[in-house]
Amino acid sequence: MNNPPDISQDPAEHEEYAHNVQKHVKGYLVVGALLLTFTAVTVALSYVDFGTRKANIGVAMLVATLKAGLVAAIFMHLAAEKRLIYRVLIFTGLFVLGLFWLIFLAWYNPVVR
Amino acid sequence: MEIPYTISTRPDTGLWNAKIGIWLFLASEVMLFGGLFSAYVFLRLDAAPGMWPHGLLNVPVGTMNTAILILSSVTVVLAWAALKMRRYRAYWWYMLATILCGVIFLTVKLVYEWPQKFDHFGAYLKPEALEKYEQYLGNHRREEKGLEQRIEITGHLHNPQALTDPNIKEYEVALDRVNADANNPANDRPHFLYVPPTEKIGKIDKEDVERATMFLPTHSAYFASYFTITGLHGLHVLAGVLVFIYMWLPVSKRLYQHNPEHLANRVEVSGLFWHFVDLIWIFVFPLFYLL
Numbered sequence: 001m002n003n004p005p006d007i008s009q010d011p012a013e014h015e016e017y018a019h020n021v022q023k024h025v026k027g028y029l030v031v032g033a034l035l036l037t038f039t040a041v042t043v044a045l046s047y048v049d050f051g052t053r054k055a056n057i058g059v060a061m062l063v064a065t066l067k068a069g070l071v072a073a074i075f076m077h078l079a080a081e082k083r084l085i086y087r088v089l090i091f092t093g094l095f096v097l098g099l100f101w102l103i104f105l106a107w108y109n110p111v112v113r
Numbered sequence: 114m115e116i117p118y119t120i121s122t123r124p125d126t127g128l129w130n131a132k133i134g135i136w137l138f139l140a141s142e143v144m145l146f147g148g149l150f151s152a153y154v155f156l157r158l159d160a161a162p163g164m165w166p167h168g169l170l171n172v173p174v175g176t177m178n179t180a181i182l183i184l185s186s187v188t189v190v191l192a193w194a195a196l197k198m199r200r201y202r203a204y205w206w207y208m209l210a211t212i213l214c215g216v217i218f219l220t221v222k223l224v225y226e227w228p229q230k231f232d233h234f235g236a237y238l239k240p241e242a243l244e245k246y247e248q249y250l251g252n253h254r255r256e257e258k259g260l261e262q263r264i265e266i267t268g269h270l271h272n273p274q275a276l277t278d279p280n281i282k283e284y285e286v287a288l289d290r291v292n293a294d295a296n297n298p299a300n301d302r303p304h305f306l307y308v309p310p311t312e313k314i315g316k317i318d319k320e321d322v323e324r325a326t327m328f329l330p331t332h333s334a335y336f337a338s339y340f341t342i343t344g345l346h347g348l349h350v351l352a353g354v355l356v357f358i359y360m361w362l363p364v365s366k367r368l369y370q371h372n373p374e375h376l377a378n379r380v381e382v383s384g385l386f387w388h389f390v391d392l393i394w395i396f397v398f399p400l401f402y403l404l
Contacts, residue, residue: 021194021198022198024194028190031187032187036180036184039398040176042398042399042403043172043176046404047302056404057404060399060400064396068392068395068396071388071391072388072392075384075388075391076388082126082127082128083127084126084127084133085128085132085133085136088133088137088140091140092143092144099148099151100151102151103151107155107158
């Protein structure tokens with residue numbers, strides 16, 4: 001879904017523009033409804049036994065990631081953004097992965113072993 | 114001094130300035146919360162059996178707060194769209210709805226959820242004392258079923274002086290249902306609805322107790338990370354609400370009257386911050402309330 005274009009200064013084009021934004025509004029409402037549904041799904045799934053707790057955590061994180069992806073892509077307009085912002089976020093993602101990788105360093109203690 | 118590129122795009126970045134500014138800020142926020150979440154994972158992986166509590170938080174209330182934050186994300190994006198269409202009246206109402214959602218979220222957290230925790234008591238038993246309190250723990254049956262053993266007794270503390278007075282030798286606790294009816298399989302899984310402590314009083318010798326506190330950050334790694342992460346998240350909600358109030362007041366209407374696109378961009382940028390706060394909560398909710 002693309003973002004609404006910048007508003008035209010020409011009053012004749014304004015009506016068409018407003019109509020265009022209106023279409024996006026419908027999309028936002030659909031995404032909001034989806035997010036509420038997924039919240040209910042997350043709660044329901046936490047009462048289902050997937051065998052181990054690890055499996056339950058995996059399922060819940062999968063749904064949460066899906067929800068976060070919707071928020072980022074649609075509400076935060078990341079589905080169609082300028083290249084510079086993607087570049088910033090790629091580095092952020094890499095650094096966060098590095099941060100989480102430290103946990104596994106501590107957990108498996110590979111240096112001593 | 115006039116700040117440049119508030120609505121027109123800067124040729125070298127291809128963006129108006131505030132947009133790149135907020136994304137750099139959000140990138141630093143990702144690292145801030147990333148550090149706390151990785152600490153959570155680390156503490157949880159390292160927790161001894163029975164030391165990571167489950168089912169202590171109120172799921173329906175947490176679900177409601179999640180829904181409220183999602184709704185506010187919708188209303189703030191609608192507020193922005195209304196400004197883009199130059200419908201100030203609609204913008205004003207959507208913004209008001211967003212502010213109210215934020216205030217409700219904070220009120221539920223600070224007036225209901227946190228104080229209820231501060232008022233709840235838990236005593237971790239010494240390993241050698243577990244057998245003595247078997248009737249409250251039900252570990253024999255749990256072992257047969259392959260469940261994690263219980264090492265904590267929780268409920269409402271009837272003699273809070275016991276926490277500080279060394280002359281009082283035991284804690285008198287109105288037991289939570291898990292401990293009052295320990296062998297009931299219905300209590301093996303956390304209850305969906307909040308269940309208040311029962312009338313049944315359990316007496317726990319202080320000598321048998323490893324650690325006893327109210328549900329404060331000192332209680333466990335679980336509550337330490339819960340209060341830290343939800344506290345920092347709550348501060349973010351508060352900051353968002355304050356910014357939105359500014360944009361909703363007449364001050365911002367004056368900006369709208371002489372440069373509506375500038376206000377729209379301000380709302381977009383603060384909306385980005387708000388969606389990020391919502392996004393953090395999407396992970397906080399299952400990690401602390403459900404799993």
